[in-house]
Amino acid sequence: MPDPIPPGDAPPAAAPAGEHDWTAIESTPAFRELVESRRRFIVPATVFFIAYYFALPVLVGYFPGVMGRDVVGKVNVAYLFALSQFGMAWVVMALYVRRARGFDAQEHAIVERAAGRSS
Amino acid sequence: MNTALVMFIGFIAVTLGITYWASRRTHTTAEFYSAGRSITGFQNGWAVAGDYMSAASFLGIAGLIAFYGYDGFMYSVGWLVAYLTVLLLVAEPLRNTGRFTMADVLALRFRQPAVRTVAAISTLTVSLVYMIAQMVGAGSIVSLLIPAVSFRTAIVLVGVLMLVYVIFGGMLATTWVQIVKAVLLMGGTILLSILVMAKFGFSFTDFFAAVGKVTGKYCEVGTLKDGACPGGVAAVTRDFTQPGLYYHGKWGPLSLISLGIALIFGTAGLPHILVRFYTVKDSKAARTSVVWAMVLIGSFYIMTTFLGFGAATLVGKQNIGVMKDGALVPNQNLAAPLLAEKLGGEVFLSFVAAIAFATILAVVAGLTIASSSAFAHDVWFNVVKRGKKADDREQVRVARVAAACIGALSIVLAISLRTLNVAFLVGLAFAVAASANVPAILLTLYWRRFTTQGMVAGMVVGLLASVVLIILSPAVMGVDAPTAAVKHLIQAAPVFPLDNPALVSVPLGFLAAIAASLATKERPEAERLYDELNVRANTGLGAV
Numbered sequence: 001m002p003d004p005i006p007p008g009d010a011p012p013a014a015a016p017a018g019e020h021d022w023t024a025i026e027s028t029p030a031f032r033e034l035v036e037s038r039r040r041f042i043v044p045a046t047v048f049f050i051a052y053y054f055a056l057p058v059l060v061g062y063f064p065g066v067m068g069r070d071v072v073g074k075v076n077v078a079y080l081f082a083l084s085q086f087g088m089a090w091v092v093m094a095l096y097v098r099r100a101r102g103f104d105a106q107e108h109a110i111v112e113r114a115a116g117r118s119s
Numbered sequence: 120m121n122t123a124l125v126m127f128i129g130f131i132a133v134t135l136g137i138t139y140w141a142s143r144r145t146h147t148t149a150e151f152y153s154a155g156r157s158i159t160g161f162q163n164g165w166a167v168a169g170d171y172m173s174a175a176s177f178l179g180i181a182g183l184i185a186f187y188g189y190d191g192f193m194y195s196v197g198w199l200v201a202y203l204t205v206l207l208l209v210a211e212p213l214r215n216t217g218r219f220t221m222a223d224v225l226a227l228r229f230r231q232p233a234v235r236t237v238a239a240i241s242t243l244t245v246s247l248v249y250m251i252a253q254m255v256g257a258g259s260i261v262s263l264l265i266p267a268v269s270f271r272t273a274i275v276l277v278g279v280l281m282l283v284y285v286i287f288g289g290m291l292a293t294t295w296v297q298i299v300k301a302v303l304l305m306g307g308t309i310l311l312s313i314l315v316m317a318k319f320g321f322s323f324t325d326f327f328a329a330v331g332k333v334t335g336k337y338c339e340v341g342t343l344k345d346g347a348c349p350g351g352v353a354a355v356t357r358d359f360t361q362p363g364l365y366y367h368g369k370w371g372p373l374s375l376i377s378l379g380i381a382l383i384f385g386t387a388g389l390p391h392i393l394v395r396f397y398t399v400k401d402s403k404a405a406r407t408s409v410v411w412a413m414v415l416i417g418s419f420y421i422m423t424t425f426l427g428f429g430a431a432t433l434v435g436k437q438n439i440g441v442m443k444d445g446a447l448v449p450n451q452n453l454a455a456p457l458l459a460e461k462l463g464g465e466v467f468l469s470f471v472a473a474i475a476f477a478t479i480l481a482v483v484a485g486l487t488i489a490s491s492s493a494f495a496h497d498v499w500f501n502v503v504k505r506g507k508k509a510d511d512r513e514q515v516r517v518a519r520v521a522a523a524c525i526g527a528l529s530i531v532l533a534i535s536l537r538t539l540n541v542a543f544l545v546g547l548a549f550a551v552a553a554s555a556n557v558p559a560i561l562l563t564l565y566w567r568r569f570t571t572q573g574m575v576a577g578m579v580v581g582l583l584a585s586v587v588l589i590i591l592s593p594a595v596m597g598v599d600a601p602t603a604a605v606k607h608l609i610q611a612a613p614v615f616p617l618d619n620p621a622l623v624s625v626p627l628g629f630l631a632a633i634a635a636s637l638a639t640k641e642r643p644e645a646e647r648l649y650d651e652l653n654v655r656a657n658t659g660l661g662a663v
Contacts, residue, residue, distance in 0.1 A: 020660060022651035034657055042207050049207075050383070053200045057193065057379045060362045061372025068361040073324035074331035078189055078362050079424075085196045086417050089203055093413050096207060100406060107658045114660055 020114055030113070034106040041099045049092050056081060123265055123469035130303075130477050134284065137295045141288035151289040151515045152219040152492045153397040158294055160404035164411020167395050169297030170485040171198075171386075171412070172304060172419060174256045174452075174478050175545050180420075181458070182451025184427020186436050188335060188359030190366050191427055193375060195420035197382030202416065204387040206409040212564050212656035214396045214405040218663055220489075221390045221556065222497045225563050228652045229571045232502045237578045239502075241555045242390040242493035244582065245548045247529060249391075250486045252544035254278065254533035257479040260452055263441060264472040271534055277476075278530035281483040285491065285526075286519045290398060293484045300474075300481035305415060307474045311455070312422045314462040315429035329432040333359040337367050359431055370616045377622035378546075384625060385549030388556030391482075391489035402659050430454040434461050483529075491522035539608055543594030546619050547585060554624035555581030558632045564656055567649050569632070572639040577632025584627045588620030 025031055060067050060078055067078035145151050158166065173179075176198060183191030217223035222238035254274050261273035268276070284292045319326040336356050338348035348354050357363050366375045386392060396405040430439065434457050440449040456475070460468035495518035500506065555578045562569040562577070589595060591614040597607035617623075655661055 020651075020654070022654050023647055025654045025658075025660070026650040031654065031657070035653070038657065046203075046207055049200065049203045053197075053383060054376065054379060056196060057372070057375035060193070061366065061375045064362050068357075068363075070360075074327040074358075074360050075324065076360050079192075079327075079360060082189075082192055082196050083421070085200055086421055089200050089413065090417060092203055093206060093410060097406070097410060104403060110658050111660050114658075 025110065025114055028110070028113075030106065030110050034103065034110065037106070038103055041096065045092055045096065049088065052088050053085060056085060122466050123472045124267075126469050126473035127265070127476055130299075130473055131280065133299065134280070134292075134296050134480070137299070138284050138288035138292040141292035141295065145287075145289035145291055146515070147511050148219065148496070148514050148518075150291065151518055152488070152496065153394070154290040154294050156398060156400050157291075158398040160399055160407025161411055162294070162298060163395060163399050163404070163408035165301045165415065166294045166297040166398070167392060167408055167412035168415040168419070169299075169301035169304070169481045170391060170395055171416060171482075172301070172478065173253060173482045173545075174260065174475055175252070176420070176423070177304060177308075177478050178256070178260065178452040178455055178475055179542075180423045181426040181430060181455040182439070182453070183365070184423060185430035185434070185439060185454035185458075186335075186449075186451055187365035188330070188333070188357070188428075188431065189362045190364055192424055193366075193378065194382065195423045197379050198386070199413065199417045199420050201383045201386035202409060202413045204383055205392070206406070206413070208564075209387045209393070209560060210396050210405045210409050211402040213393060213560070214399070214402045215657075215659045215662045216564075216652060216655045217397060219394070219397060219496045220492050221388075221393050221560070222493065222501075225559055225574060226497075226501070227655070228563050228569075228648050229574055230648070231571050232505075233575055234571060235497045235501050237575050238556075238559065239493045239497040241551065241578055241582055242497075243490050243525075244586075245388070245551050245556070246390055246486045246490040246493070247525065247532075248544045248551070249389075249548035250483055250490075250525075250529045251532050251536060252541050252548070253479050253483050253486070254529055255537055255541045256452070257476070257483075258533060258537060259450075260472075260475050260479070263450070263453065264456060264468075264475070270537055274530055274533050274537075277479060277483065278526055278533075280480055281487055282523060282526040284480075284484045285487045285522045289515075290394075290488055293481075293488050294395075294398060296477075296484055297481040300477040301415065303474050303477050305419060307459075307471055308419055308422045308426065310467075311429070311459060311462065311471070312425035315425045315433065315458070318429075318433060318462075326428070326432075327360060330428045331358045331360050333431050333435075335359065335364045337364055339368055359428065373622060374617050374619065377617045377619045380625050381546065381549040381553050381619045381621035384557045385553035385621070388552030388560065389548070390493065390552075390556070391485040394489050394492060395485070401662065426455050426458060430458040434458055487522050487526055490525050491518045494518070494521040494525070539606060543589060543592075543618075546594060547589045550585040550589065550619060550621050550624055551582055553581075553621050554585045554628040555579075557625075558628040562629075562632055562636075563652070566636075567646075568636055570636045570639045570641040570645070573632045573634075573636025576635035577628050580631035581624060581628025584624035585620050588615050588617075588624055591615040592618055592620060594618050 068076055070076045149155055180194050213224055216227050222235045225238050226235050257277040258270040258274040262268055262270045334356050336354040341349035399405055439454050440447045456471050459471040499517050500514055558577045559574050593613040596609045596611050596613040599606045
């Protein structure tokens with residue numbers, strides 16, 4: 001197996017550290033747009049999953065009566081809500097993976113331009 | 120118990136074969152710490168699952184549900200949802216900006232030895248504490264399942280095997296041991312779940328009807344004694360589908376929330392999970408790893424209800440334990456093994472015992488490699504040697520020696536702590552990870568105004584707050600009956616009411632980091648360094 005990492009070590013990242021003008025890239029419209037589009041997905045997604053998740057301990061802790069109510073046979077609200085957390089996690093994951101393909105394309109363009117400039 | 124022995128030996132033989140194969144491919148630091156970045160996203164997803172699903176989750180959660188019903192399932196939920204934090208906020212930027220350790224990411228921005236030192240101390244604390252919990256668990260489980268092996272022998276055996284994997288096979292061997300274990304664990308859990316459901320004609324409602332017939336009691340105030348509460352108050356009876364049997368009373372709801380905070384933020388700060396993302400070639404593969412890990416971990420934790428409720432209904436909590444002097448001593452860890460015995464006889468019991476053994480080995484190997492890289496790469500190479508261009512093989516040698524020392528230390532500590540209730544150590548590891556590591560990682564990645572002093576303050580406060588509050592909590596302080604087999608570390612009434620300190624320590628960690636940052640000014644090049652980190656984290660430009 002070819003080893004993509006050159007032997008030897010230099011802190012903290014050995015890759016072409018001095019080759020890029022990071023500040024210049026940081027302020028390009030393409031980069032700002034990438035950061036913005038990431039933020040537009042990640043911030044609401046994070047707020048949503050944290051709120052959805054903490055609803056479970058809060059409801060179970062403070063409203064055990066409501067949560068203990070049976071829905072189908074002895075399967076109750078508490079169990080179904082806990083189970084829905086798994087569905088929620090997988091849905092957020094799938095949505096993120098779909099959106100991330102767009103980020104990949106944006107990243108690729110930025111990396112290509114930077115590589116073209118520095119070489 | 121000969122079948123168990125055969126299966127143990129079989130697993131050991133396979134993993135030693137893997138180690139031999141891996142040892143011929145492990146020479147450089149990149150190979151030792153991160154398997155030469157040769158692992159695919161799919162493989163790494165399995166390895167993350169194998170690294171994460173510890174004996175605490177396999178045996179511990181099944182036992183908690185078998186003894187307390189619904190409340191045990193709260194752990195399962197948190198342990199999956201935690202991966203959204205990893206997926207959305209940490210995995211990809213971490214892979215883009217680091218090389219070998221958690222501290223790499225912080226040090227890319229704050230190029231001070233103090234930053235690496237504090238991060239390494241936190242990594243070593245989390246890993247060592249988690250490792251001791253696993254080793255003590257290993258000792259009691261192996262000696263319970265194979266009475267011929269004593270507690271001490273079991274710990275030494277686990278410790279020596281984990282050191283052999285890590286020292287000779289590095290991250291490559293560790294990865295494949297974790298993959299093999301994840302396959303075994305998933306296979307065994309699926310099989311057990313099917314057997315449980317078969318007993319109920321694959322009817323979910325019949326299964327839950329049976330679970331609803333199992334009941335437990337608790338007191339709103341004080342502890343239950345001989346079926347009655349202090350002061351002649353009647354005990355509350357709940358069936359196992361209902362919440363409340365474990366978390367109840369005045370502090371119950373806050374304990375649940377505190378546990379939730381530790382679980383969903385702690386995972387993103389566990390060094391042995393984070394370093395797994397360095398074994399793949401880029402951030403896209405890191406994302407794929409998290410996705411596969413979430414599929415596996417989620418499926419597994421849903422099945423913990425079949426295991427736990429299955430043991431509660433088919434075995435019965437009054438039968439889960441070991442016979443000692445003609446009386447049954449309850450032992451939660453035996454819920455899953457005894458369920459297996461009930462459903463598939465001794466062969467299946469042996470199989471589940473072998474899985475438990477494999478589970479522990481895979482996790483402790485992951486912990487050993489994470490802590491040895493924190494010592495060798497962060498402390499020795501970057502702080503002591505000041506990052507001077509050193510011989511690559513010399514660094515690998517230091518990492519191997521560090522692994523041996525950490526392994527030996529954990530063996531000694533595990534043996535000496537065996538009569539104490541060490542369940543709190545897993546909670547402590549998650550609390551430190553959530554309170555010290557996560558604020559540092561998130562603020563480094565996402566907050567431009569963050570400073571070196573802020574980082575150091577956040578980590579130190581988060582670490583100290585977790586440790587002090589755990590020591591004052593009911594997890595460490597408690598008054599036991601003189602006859603109790605396993606005792607609390609401090610025999611006195613607890614000072615802090617919650618089992619898990621995250622509710623207080625996580626906000627403290629963030630507050631200290633933010634306050635110290637606002638009170639200090641970063642050196643002039645800080646702006647440029649954040650630009651660099653931000654571009655690298657977002658694009659993968661210059662990633663190794």
